[in-house]
Amino acid sequence: KPQGYYYVPDPSSQGACTIGGNVATNAGGPHTLLYGVTVNHVTGLEVALANGELVQVGGRNAAEAIGYDLTGVLVGSEGTMGVVTRIWVKIQPLPPVQKTLMAVYPDVATASNAVSAIVRTGILPAAIEMMDKLSIQAIEAASHAGYPLDAGAVLLLEVDGTPEVAEDLGERMARVCRENGASEVRVARNEAERQALWKGRKGAFSAMGRLSPDFYVMDGVVPRTRLPETLAKIDAISERTGFKICNVFHAGDGNLHPLVLFDAFKPGQYEAVLRIGDEILKLCADAGGSVTGEHGIGLEKRENIRYVFSDDDLEVMDRVRRVFDPQCLMNPGKVFPGEGLEPSKVPMPPGYPRRQPRAAVAAGEDVWV
């Protein structure tokens, strides 16, 4: 950044995660609405394969991008094809001006409809993030960022460009927000105010400690237009089960992060929140969305992947994986469900264990995110 350039993907976990993990999960972040996810910013990889070979796919030059996009295949493969040891990324000039706005809404349904209205105008902001009432309370208690405690939901929006463009986009954005139910639109007046608003959003997950000893974060996607009904259904799950659920998420992408609050030391709560997570992912898939937006599948969601992929789909994915790792030695057990998938025809060494049927979230299993 001191030289005026930056690498765009900005996962909220950036204080703790690694670029290798970002490549493995094809990480996104608030600003991927306009600029794309990790795969759109990686031009090449060096990968250690299971047989010990070190290979390079893509690279820093355009000529290296000719042929099949193997970089694209490896990004998001969650370490099941090889260990990424070197990464070439694009950096781009910092936008001259970034303008951040906070729009205040009475409830998440009105805020969700405003998101669709914003996108319909043809103005695509760099980021549109949503936080619901419970999240606002946690964030404000933790970071004192100036979020309104009486709001039902807030949208955090960012536009960027030259000073004139950013000013114009900011004004248009504020107008659309007001026309679609915002009771107030605040514009950060300087970099300190802008940073304070983002600090609140980026620290939202850790702020949950103000509300509950533990939380279970989900990562699902729904088409933007299905946000209001999906959030209402999540609310109904919360009512029915008695577990509070906060929503802090990338609204512009329809990438939900419901946070189920619980206490792992209370008997039965851990198992109950896993069931709630499963129900939420199912309703995302049923709404035409997906069971992950950016956190990946890992061990935790390897059964949920069936909500979006058929056995045939999974078989094809398995074959692609085995091109890189014929014996499935890399990150075994991750991503693919443990049952119902016929073993691939690719020969296996004698005695190599085949995947066994297994519940994804057996009671007491140590699955954390």
Ligand SMILES: Cc1cc2nc3c(=O)[nH]c(=O)nc-3n(C[C@H](O)[C@H](O)[C@H](O)COP(=O)(O)OP(=O)(O)OC[C@H]3O[C@@H](n4cnc5c(N)ncnc54)[C@H](O)[C@@H]3O)c2cc1C
């Ligand atoms: C509070 C919080 C906020 C988050 N916010 C976001 C967000 O805004 N956007 C987002 O996309 N994600 C987010 N995440 C999820 C997570 O941080 C990201 O998916 C991140 O990219 C994972 O990187 P990591 O270094 O932590 O990887 P790990 O969790 O250590 O690993 C993830 C997977 O990648 C594999 N892996 C790691 N390194 C390599 C490598 N070098 N080569 C091959 N495989 C590898 C691991 O084996 C594992 O399967 C969030 C998580 C938390 C806890």
